[in-house]
Amino acid sequence: xxxxxxxxxxxxxxxxxxxxxxxxxxxxxxxxxxxxxxxxxxxxxxxxxxxxxxxxxxxxxxxxxxxxxxxxxxxxxxxxxxxxxxxxxxxxxxxxxxxxxxxxxxxxxxxxxxxxxxxxxxxxxxxxxxxxxxxxxxxxxxxxxxxxxxxxxxxxxxxxxxxxxxxxxxxxxxxxxxxxxxxxxxxxxxxxxxxxxxxxxxxxxxxxxxxxxxxxxxxxxxxxxxxxxxxxxxxxxxxxxxxxxxxxxxxxxxxxxxxxxxxxxxxxxxxxxxxxxxxxxxxxxxxxxxxxxxxxxxxxxxxxxxxxxxxxxxxxxxxxxxxxxxxxx
Amino acid sequence: xxxxxxxxxxxxxxxxxxxxxxxxxxxxxxxxxxxxxxxxxxxxxxxxxxxxxxxxxxxxxxxxxxxxxxxxxxxxxxxxxxxxxxxxxxxxxxxxxxxxxxxxxxxxxxxxxxxxxxxxxxxxxxxxxxxxxxxxxxxxxxxxxxxxxxxxxxxxxxxxxxxxxxxxxxxxxxxxxxxxxxxxxxxxxxxxxxxxxxxxxxxxxxxxxxxxxxxxxxxxxxxxxxxxxxxxxxxxxxxxxxxxxxxxxxxxxxxxxxxxxxxxxxxxxxxxxxxxxxxxxxxxxxxxxxxxxxxxxxxxxxxxxxxxxxxxxxxxxxxxxxxxxxxxx
Numbered sequence: 001x002x003x004x005x006x007x008x009x010x011x012x013x014x015x016x017x018x019x020x021x022x023x024x025x026x027x028x029x030x031x032x033x034x035x036x037x038x039x040x041x042x043x044x045x046x047x048x049x050x051x052x053x054x055x056x057x058x059x060x061x062x063x064x065x066x067x068x069x070x071x072x073x074x075x076x077x078x079x080x081x082x083x084x085x086x087x088x089x090x091x092x093x094x095x096x097x098x099x100x101x102x103x104x105x106x107x108x109x110x111x112x113x114x115x116x117x118x119x120x121x122x123x124x125x126x127x128x129x130x131x132x133x134x135x136x137x138x139x140x141x142x143x144x145x146x147x148x149x150x151x152x153x154x155x156x157x158x159x160x161x162x163x164x165x166x167x168x169x170x171x172x173x174x175x176x177x178x179x180x181x182x183x184x185x186x187x188x189x190x191x192x193x194x195x196x197x198x199x200x201x202x203x204x205x206x207x208x209x210x211x212x213x214x215x216x217x218x219x220x221x222x223x224x225x226x227x228x229x230x231x232x233x234x235x236x237x238x239x240x241x242x243x244x245x246x247x248x249x250x251x252x253x254x255x256x257x258x259x260x261x262x263x264x265x266x267x268x269x270x271x272x273x274x275x276x277x278x279x280x281x282x283x284x285x286x287x288x289x290x291x292x293x294x295x296x297x298x299x300x301x302x303x304x305x306x307x308x309x310x311x312x313x314x315x316x317x318x319x320x321x322x323x324x325x326x327x328x329x
Numbered sequence: 330x331x332x333x334x335x336x337x338x339x340x341x342x343x344x345x346x347x348x349x350x351x352x353x354x355x356x357x358x359x360x361x362x363x364x365x366x367x368x369x370x371x372x373x374x375x376x377x378x379x380x381x382x383x384x385x386x387x388x389x390x391x392x393x394x395x396x397x398x399x400x401x402x403x404x405x406x407x408x409x410x411x412x413x414x415x416x417x418x419x420x421x422x423x424x425x426x427x428x429x430x431x432x433x434x435x436x437x438x439x440x441x442x443x444x445x446x447x448x449x450x451x452x453x454x455x456x457x458x459x460x461x462x463x464x465x466x467x468x469x470x471x472x473x474x475x476x477x478x479x480x481x482x483x484x485x486x487x488x489x490x491x492x493x494x495x496x497x498x499x500x501x502x503x504x505x506x507x508x509x510x511x512x513x514x515x516x517x518x519x520x521x522x523x524x525x526x527x528x529x530x531x532x533x534x535x536x537x538x539x540x541x542x543x544x545x546x547x548x549x550x551x552x553x554x555x556x557x558x559x560x561x562x563x564x565x566x567x568x569x570x571x572x573x574x575x576x577x578x579x580x581x582x583x584x585x586x587x588x589x590x591x592x593x594x595x596x597x598x599x600x601x602x603x604x605x606x607x608x609x610x611x612x613x614x615x616x617x618x619x620x621x622x623x624x625x626x627x628x629x630x631x632x633x634x635x636x637x638x639x640x641x642x643x644x645x646x647x648x649x650x651x652x653x654x655x656x657x658x
Contacts, residue, residue, distance in 0.1 A: 095469075106585040106586065106617060106618055107585070108584065108585055112441075112464075112466055112555075113466050113467055113469065131551060131554075132551075132581065133550075133551055133554040133555075133581065134580075134581045134584045134585065135554070135555040135556075135560075135584065136551065136553040136554055136555070137441055137442050137466045137467055137553050137555050138442055138466055138467030138468060138553055139467060139468070139552065139553060140424075140442065140551060140552035140553015140554065141553045142553075143552060143553065144551065144553065221462075222460060222461075222462055222465065222469060222473065223468065223469035223472060224465040224466050224467055224468060224469015224470045224471075224472065224473065225460075225462040225464070225465055225469065226441075226462075226464040226465070226466050227464075231464075231560055231561075231562070232560075232563070232584050232585065232587065233560070233562040233563060233584075233587035233590060234561070234562060237587070251463075252461065252462065252463045255437065255463045255464065255561050255562075256435040256436070256437055256463065256561065257435065258561065258562035258566070258587060258590040261562060261587040261590055261591075261594075262590075262594070265590075265591070265594035265597075265598055266598060268594075268598075269594055269595060269597075269598035269599040270598040270599075288435060289435050
């Protein structure tokens, strides 16, 4: 474990030259509950997400390509509640949501309630790039995914890829506790279990920003329930004129205050800095809906902020010089 | 036909004492293309939506009950693209979206991509009142609807209720023209066909505001496509501190600028009036995503605005004294 990576990232750190920020979920995450091996894997995954995106950007890739690459790493990682590591719904089935947005032109793509795609963020990107829609859900989104296997080589995956023995036993433990889905935020993390939505924000060498978010949602959730992650304005937003945002937390409370767009609005209309706007959003606006969680944000100048109102948030940043910082609590 | 009802409602009318505003869609609606009988039916339906909501409010009902009642009338009316009159998707099937939001506490409920419920707005209200979720989609939402038949007596309906001979022939004409779904906004109305999403905003005697939106989406749309109507922040928003908003138009462009929440943000953060904020949203912000459409809005004081950037918008208002005004172009 590289302990120098466990640098305390302040919620209002100003990184003049940040290129990519990522998160792997916010919640009652305590370092002391995290087994060393798990901690190392989380660190390694977040670092790989950052460096993959960084390497693309340094070769001139767009911010969109960078956030898609970062989120793909986290979806494949099993340590997070997205892609391979997704929580299962009340019926033991995976239902994933993802989104992506381009701050250069406000184009966006998102998918909700899908179960047949290895990397939901790539399906969201395909919706943005290969359809007239912004949001596709359920069977229709899965049909579109099947078509995209031929168009962009999108990889499908069966429910068994997601409903791993570990995921099924987590659901069983959850259901035996008789917990309501809305308690998942606290229960998952108190055991040091894998936790949370993933997301990335990046700026490219042209100063364009982008954001992406991906999640398996709440453990034991109602079939068909969709949180904030795939909703433009709630769980994701990107606008070169303000910033890019990806959120994590109890989705319903983020939807009700349209949190990602609220950050953008505070910058645009109330003339706040990214640090001021994100802190106000997480510590003041979100209290209107009793929300718990966090967000990551970056702007065209490389200023960034990673605030949360929970005990911890898996998060990291990579600067223009390639310096990686990871933090949890 | 009561021609005195065809009063020109200015997009920035200030009605000190408005209680309810409704819309039945915006687009290239020209009075000269509308057969007299159709015009009379639209007027009668909008008037009935307004008066039903008005009568409830005068008896002390909440703004939520009022907007649900108004939208239910328009969903049943067949003249609009919601509920019974919904457009069909590329496969000839109805896939409806609806939402409702309470400005008093920011609670919200919405459903997307459902086909088995007579009044989608009542299912959205049930999501708000009888689940922990804000948004349910597809099969899961339909399963929840089946459960709600026992809990609140929700009425289901088969695809045949929606896929009327008229709806099927409209889809056939649309597909024969080889139009892309995103052209539906102009094609539907140039023939004087039924047009547009429906919505209502109300304030109750306690000064609480609420909004609701319901739609069948775009004719010939991709299976699984969801527009702005069910998305809190895009197609619906309500906050006592600012206003209630329901939108109509080409949904993707409303999603990308989070238009309903943008109105609220302009009032809150840029200190605009409801007239200024709604005009800026429709005539300036929406141009960032090349959007066409309109919105209705009301605040706790009874100020309202009904702006649009299309040739027309079916719209109406009822004041505290019961005066009804309907306008189209």
